[in-house]
Amino acid sequence: MSTMQSEHFTQALYTLLSETLDKVQGYYLDKNTSLFETLQDITAEKASIPVGGQCASLAAQVKHVAFYLDVTVKSVHDPNYRADWGEIWRTVERVTPEEWQAIQDELRASYQRILLLIESTPAWGEDEIGGAIAIVAHTAYHLGEIRQALCTLRG
Numbered sequence: 001m002s003t004m005q006s007e008h009f010t011q012a013l014y015t016l017l018s019e020t021l022d023k024v025q026g027y028y029l030d031k032n033t034s035l036f037e038t039l040q041d042i043t044a045e046k047a048s049i050p051v052g053g054q055c056a057s058l059a060a061q062v063k064h065v066a067f068y069l070d071v072t073v074k075s076v077h078d079p080n081y082r083a084d085w086g087e088i089w090r091t092v093e094r095v096t097p098e099e100w101q102a103i104q105d106e107l108r109a110s111y112q113r114i115l116l117l118i119e120s121t122p123a124w125g126e127d128e129i130g131g132a133i134a135i136v137a138h139t140a141y142h143l144g145e146i147r148q149a150l151c152t153l154r155g
């Protein structure tokens with residue numbers, strides 16, 4: 001990618017991540033439906049409810065997104081890094097209000113680390129572009145699961 005194209009890609013990536021996590025700008029989400037906007041009204045009690053019959057709790061879904069973002073950063077810095085992808089699904093269930101707040105804070109910190117990683121990426125090759133698209137898609141997938149679960153809970 002040329003420098004100008006790389007700058008365009010970086011800006012588009014920032015925009016899509018912002019839309020998905022922080023503030024809807026109208027590219028693909030409805031107003032007030034980003035992940036942080038969605039989470040602001042979820043209590044620890046609601047966050048402790050499983051998404052579906054045998055699925056993880058909302059809290060586990062959110063913690064998994066933070067974990068995914070952190071694994072991405074760690075993997076870039078250490079290609080040999082290996083994560084225990086099942087740990088969160090096995091360990092995060094019911095949460096206290098303090099634990100729920102800590103999970104949300106962890107997600108915000110993970111998001112900031114991803115933004116710093118993007119900022120420090122000098123060039124966007126095929127692997128970097130694929131990884132960037134995966135971050136947006138993976139996060140948007142879990143946002144969809146969380147929002148669908150909330151619709152069911154309101155049922």
